[in-house]
Amino acid sequence: MRSTIRLAVIGLGHIGKIYTHLALAIEGIKPVAACDIFEKARLAYAGEFPQIPAYASVPELLAKADFDAALVLTSDPCHAEPFIQCLDAGKHVFVEKPVGNTIPEIQEMVTAINRHPRQVVASGHILRYYPVNTKIKQMAANGEFGDIFYLEGDYIHNLIEQGRPDRFNEALGRNWYLEDEKPMVGGGCHPFDVLRWIVNSPVVSVASMGNKIAFPAMKHEDCIVSIYQFASGAVAKVTALYAPVAPCTPFNNITVYGTKCTVWRDQICFDDKTWQSLQYEPYREKFGHGFEREILDFANAIRTGQPVRAPAKDCAQSEIATLIATEALRSNNKLDIPQVV
Ligand SMILES: NC(=O)c1ccc[n+]([C@@H]2O[C@H](COP(=O)([O-])OP(=O)(O)OC[C@H]3O[C@@H](n4cnc5c(N)ncnc54)[C@H](O)[C@@H]3O)[C@@H](O)[C@H]2O)c1
Known part of the structure; x- marks a missing residue:
């Protein structure tokens, strides 16, 4: 080379x-x-x-x-x-x-x-490269959580501007943000992938609920909440909102509940009373966003x-899970998730 x-x-x-x-x-x-x-x-x-x-x-x-x-x-x-x-x-x-x-x-x-x-x-x-998530992954790999039994993550991001007329792509013949973007896939795949990476167990099934109240110009539901089950027994809840009247949530609200401790955003708790700051290596690079x-x-x-930290083949499993989550919303059923081989 x-x-x-x-x-x-x-x-x-x-x-x-x-x-x-x-x-x-x-x-x-x-x-x-x-x-x-x-x-x-x-x-x-x-x-x-x-x-x-x-x-x-x-x-x-x-x-x-x-x-x-x-x-x-x-x-x-x-x-x-x-x-x-x-x-x-x-x-x-x-x-x-x-x-x-x-x-x-x-x-x-x-x-x-x-x-x-x-x-x-x-x-x-990109969330696999964020400093807090890197720290949480290391903690999980070292067994510091004990058994992880519940996780949460959100993609809460006002993307109304994606519907602007100047976003129309003449080569595609459409505004793909409105027609093709599936919020649990395009946005929710970020927190879901990082949770799956942390829990390190096959994701096996998912159920979803949602609506199209806040961003009706989108073809797919702009509000979707999905609950995923992993082979380990752990359960994860992921929310994707594309039209909240609110800023993005800090740290994607990544939360990991283990039998020994809990991490919520950049806080850690070892008992049932007090949150402390999580100690992690901050981001020092010139460009933001990882x-x-x-x-x-x-x-x-x-x-x-x-190896890279985010191999496309491994990440494909996260996308398949979020696509099945989108189907689960349509069919109103809990659905099994096929495994990438
Ligand atoms: N990781 C992140 O945080 C992050 C943030 C924003 C967007 N994204 C992703 O980045 C990608 C690009 O987003 P964007 O906002 O720049 O989109 P965009 O629509 O502004 O740009 C995409 C471009 O790809 C072109 N294109 C489509 N098909 C092509 C083909 N076959 N060959 C060559 N060009 C083709 C389109 O004409 C368009 O100009 C999307 O997948 C999006 O989800 C990631």
């Missing part, structure tokens, strides 16, 4: 630009090519990054650009095709969450991962062969 990892950025919207700025600032990685099917997005990107050629399709990108790894930062329903095309072309791939937006496409993506075991395939499950740690981890795995 050459010393600088050459990246192609696929999907040049809000997140594509964030990752490009990040990749330009980090030593040892370099964005050398870009791609978007939407001309308006390519033109806006070219205005900001004139030195990076932007192609109109992934096949064109693969034919004309020389790169080592792809960042698939396309709209939620558009991850599978570029992901599989890049893996089959021998590239390492980082794919934003959710890994996919339907169960059949995730199954195809997992099959592609299995075809290419030597390539690094990571997913943007993106920097994700990309450094991806680059490190490419260079060293060490």
Whole structure:
């Protein structure tokens, strides 16, 4: 592997630009090519990054650009095709969450991962990189909770602006945020994935309730509450709200109840009376939101062969669970969750 990892950025919207700025600032990685099917997005990107050629399709990108790894930062329903095309072309791939937006496409993506075991395939499950969650995961792995029996997490985020007319994507023929975004998948997958990572036990079934009162322009319910059961017996409740009249909840309200202690947000309790501050290593990187740690981890795995913290195949299991949770809301039933193999 050459010393600088050459990246192609696929999907040049809000997140594509964030990752490009990040990749330009980090030593040892370099964005050398870009791609978007939407001309308006390519033109806006070219205005900001004139030195990076932007192609109109992934096949064109693969034919004309020389790169080592792809960042698939396309709209939620558009991850599978570029992901599989890049893996089959021998590239390492980082794919934003959710890994996919339907169960059949995730199954195809997992099959592609299995075809290419030597390539690094990571997913943007950024909450695994947050300092408090890193600490909670270490505590769980060390057995400091005793037996974990109940967990909670929320994705409570006002995303009404995603419905703005200027978010219409002419290449897709729709505003995917309104038509395709499934809040328990697109948002709820963040806290659910981190809870599943902490509890480290297969997720086996789920039941859901919800409504479309606060954000009726969305096709899927903007308010959904799901209760997941793990093989260990632990139970987790996850809420996704896309139109709360409130700021985002601190630390995604991540809460872990064990038989020895409880952690709630950045507080810990060892008895039935007092919360204390949890001691953890704070975030020191230049860029907020954990993106920097994700990309450094991806680059490190490419260079060293060490595993990434958020392998796409493992994260695919979280997305399958949240997709089944969305189905459970429709069918009003508790549903079993298929296992990723
Ligand atoms: N990890 C996080 O915290 C976080 C935060 C926000 C968004 N995201 C995720 O990042 C992804 C991008 O979000 P965004 O807000 O930038 O979306 P966006 O709609 O602004 O941009 C996505 C771009 O992908 C392009 N695209 C779609 N299909 C394509 C294809 N086959 N080839 C090339 N380009 C294609 C679209 O034309 C669009 O310009 C989404 O999956 C979203 O859920 C993650």
